[in-house]
Amino acid sequence: MTGPLLVADDLHLAFGPTRALAGASVEVAPGEVLALLGPSGSGKSTLLHCLAGILTPDRGEVRYRGTRLDDRSDEARSRLRRNDFGFVFQFGSLVPELTALANVALPLQLTGARRRAAEEQARSWLERLGVADVAGKRPGEMSGGQGQRVAVARALIGGPRVVFADEPTGALDSLNGELVMEEFTAAARDQGSSVVLVTHETRVAAYADRSVVLRDGRLTAAPAWA
Amino acid sequence: MTGGIRGPGGRVRRARRALLTRLATRCLVTAMALPQTLLGLLEPAPRHGYDLKREYDARFGEQRPVKSAQVYATLGRLLRDGDITVVGTERVDGPDRTSYALSAEGVTHLERWLAEPEPSTAHLQSEVYVKVVLALRSGRPAEQILDAQRDAHLGVMRGLTARKRGADLPTTLACDFTLFHLEADLRWIEHTAARLHRLAEELS
Amino acid sequence: MNRPGRRGAAVLVVRLALTAVRRSPLPAVAGALVVALGVVVLLAGLSMHPTAQARGAADKAAMAGEFAADGEPGLLIAHSSGSYRDRPITASLVADTAGGGLVPPGLDRVPAPGEVVLSPAMRELWSDPGTTLAQRYPGRDVGTVTRAGLVGPGALVVWIGVDRDRMPETRVVTGFGGAGVADIADMPSELRLAVPLLVIGFLLPLVALFLTVATMGTAARERRLAALRLLGFSARHARLVAALESALVVVPGVVLGCLVFRLAAPVLAPHLPVRGGVWPDHVFFSLPVAAGLLVVLPLLGTAATWWALRRIDVSPLGVVRGAGDRELRRRRLLPLGAGCLALAGSAAAGHGADDVTLAGALLLAAVVLLLVGIVLAAPLLCRVAAQGLGRVLPGIPAQLAAARVRRDATGAARLVTGSALLVFVSGLLLSFFPLLETGNAAGLRALRDTAGGNLLVADVQLLDTAALAELRADPGVSGVARLTQVQISDGAGQGGPLITATDCAELSGVLPALGGCSAGSLLLAPADSDAKAVPLRTDGPLQAVTMVESADGGSLDTVGLGPLTTSEAPRTSEVLGSLDELTGGTIGLVDVSALPAAARPTAAGGTLLVRPAAGSAELERVRTLLTRATSAASVLTVDEQVAEAERTTQTYRDITLAALGCAALVGVLTLTSTLLQQVREHRRALVALWMAGMPRATVRAATLLQSSLVILPVVALSLVLGLATATTYLALADGGATRLPWAAIGVVAAGAAALPLLATALTLPALRTTTHPQLLPD
């Protein structure tokens, strides 16, 4: 498929009086790792949520593989999240009650895989990310770095077309953050998943193929001579 | 901002050069530290000048290899100061090769250098800052200067980060050095960008 | 597009829910236990009516139901009520007229004169000489009353064989049970309206309890659901998981509750504090009802969860609550206002009107509107109270408490809604008590007020002078007096009113409050009293009407009375009036010394009053002596007679109090679990406060204050509304003649206010484990 995989076109979104997005436009190419940079409160997370179909913009449209995403039903968007998207958030967003292994196996099971097969695959993902030893632990019993690696494994296991990562290293020290980013982007590139990476850290953004900067709900103008 | 470039002012050429090259050099041992670096490389075992240049380039000279003449001149100075001694000469189908070794004095100097903290240098009057001020005074979009600078920096950082992928630890750490400095620059850019309005007010 | 296999997803969902329960078993187990307790209470409530019916049927089956004219073969039976240490005894005299083969239920033969047949519980007491029951019901123990003749396993029943000549009863019994027996203890009509209220008062807290349990553990659940939403669960799917989780708590709770009730009820039934205990098989545990509960309660819980989660949007980012306080519109006050209007309308429509249909309908509407109104208005009220008090009260705890209530007024109000409704409903229920007291037991209560409750009263069947002497000499007796009735006439005609004859000296010993009764005195009830409907001229000589027995039957004769001092003493009229209950409406009291010998009381007839010595612990011995002295069927104290007369009322009262008690118990449970849940949910905020240097004591004070901020205004509101409704109702029911039981209502209100505070206090220890720095990162 040629052309952008995911397009946000002139998105506006306000939370009450707060204008979180004010005309944000961005495109994500297939297989591209795109960093959304910007100071906190600039609307990065909001843009990411709009792109992922979690939030619906007040104005503007989001297109995924050429068709609109923002006006689909909750059911349809849930299906997209299940089949096409993966997520890594600052605080894992793992199911607190499940072990690391069960958490990673969950997306496969949700798309109809048998438990045993799903867990086998989950185990290999945990190994790949170097956290095989926490397979039996629950999110509360892992360190931040381990938790994020598990979250990365869970985001990638289903072979999503797009992985949305919101400050994936926000809770980690910089070394751990870099290690996680390295493993994350390498694995995503390996399987050709696009990544939308929200961060305020330039060193993290440097793992992307391309960076765009958000300020006050809008992307900064592309420099004329770039 | 190029103010992050460290090293004695005389050694840093202020002429306009490819930004990437200039930035990348910062992570290298500057020429000023060449004598001490050579002492350090000589410490484990005696070796000759060409050998030293090769190892120096491999370890520190990735972006800007040191010139052979520079090495030999430095070795001559060290020999004169008594920091190294000549331990032998051999000829292997080519020019004569003199092997040097560290003297006791050299060890002392090396240790003193290692123990001494590097003076930090401040470059408030960096070129980018000058550009921003000039742009504001002339009503040009100063923001774009910063954006362009950020883009350039980010490009370099992406390049360095890509280099790190699969690289050995020394390379990784060398790249990290530059990355962290670039990050500091970028922070300055962010802070400046966030307060451009006030800067414009105070300047007018 | 690979849809998740429906079965696979279902299995996954169940597994997730199970894991959640397994991971934090405490709330789940506590929830299930609470549900189980609620189910036990509910089943007990549901089985109350069938059990009462079964007992009624058993009672009825053991009663004489078919009669024949004198002379036909059958049984002569006289039932009487006795009492032993507050346990009622049914003593039945029986005589077989012709050996007709009829045997009372539970007996294998009719006891011959001098024989007794005892129920097992009775035998236990009877054979213990300390109880003196063997002397009270003397005879040879020849058999045991079996199940068919007993209302409960602990019933005290004795059948006493007597000579048919000595039987006071002349109707011949030819059958037991059946249509001939009047329905016993039908509900007084005043209570008809109370029943729905009772049901509401009983069910409200239970429903609140189930809802609380169903929506328990919300914070953790919301996190979990958000995580699942992110993975592609649709909103409906997520709610389904939540509903399933609540079912996972409710269903085991229901099963456990049913099981506990099924197993415990038969064991406990015989020991229930009702007359004779309850036969285990009279406690109905119907499988359909249990199955119904198993369906209805989880459905209720599921619906509650569904509803709770509908109002909030479980988005993949977490739970976005409906805009919170902004939602609290004034609109919420509408039902309350409408209820108040309806109440006022009812009061106005009922004022002085004969037809109270409209007023009654308005009142019912007002009750419903107010119930809804209190629930809806509670959050608003909480917030206003918090705002006001937060400004007035000094100190950090008050500020903190006010801020917390303001932030989540709806959640805060949830704490108090149950109590508020309880106060409202119980205010109404309690207002029925005074209505009941205007009923049939009024005369007895008057007697109790003037004569004291411990006065033993026995109708004299046949006076045993030896036993009487023994009675008088007994140290446990401080006075004995006999009342008999004499017809007197002023000579104008043969007919005349009845007057009570007694030995004034003796009577004054028994009833010191009665003044003016001395040798040769005639005390007449005041002229305006009903008793003096028959005019009697007291200025002329009075005569006593006596029966003269002769060979060809009896004839009436009159004999002149001795010299009399006639007085009409208003001071004693109250006591005199209350004696009516014993003397059956005589016009007054005459000293026995004034009666001519022919009119003196004989061995039979009349009433014997015995005053046990103050604080006498030997009431039962005295009772036995009195029984023997009089051959009386029933020897009861005035207290016991009142209780007997008020049996239905008492039952209503007991049921009401039991229901209120259960509701309170369930309410405290609900509250405690709600509060614990709130503490759990707020614990990060609590830890943050604690880390910021706020002492635990302050956190605790704030927590308590927060509860009181919420509870006091709402309980006060419902108290006022409940009282207003009750007053309106009483005004409709009997024109405002009855006063409200202020004390009882006050106690209920105080309890309702104190219980939540108690519940809060119970959760304070949880704060200690909550304020632990380890909890700060989640």
Ligand SMILES: Nc1ncnc2c1ncn2[C@@H]1O[C@H](COP(=O)(O)OP(=O)(O)O)[C@@H](O)[C@H]1O
């Ligand atoms: N659910 C919300 N309710 C109200 N305001 C919100 C909500 N989410 C975000 N905002 C506001 O929108 C703006 C952008 O937020 P966000 O996208 O989270 O910024 P970023 O991720 O760049 O830090 C901020 O001002 C934030 O306060």
Ligand SMILES: [Mg+2]
């Ligand atoms: Mg954010």
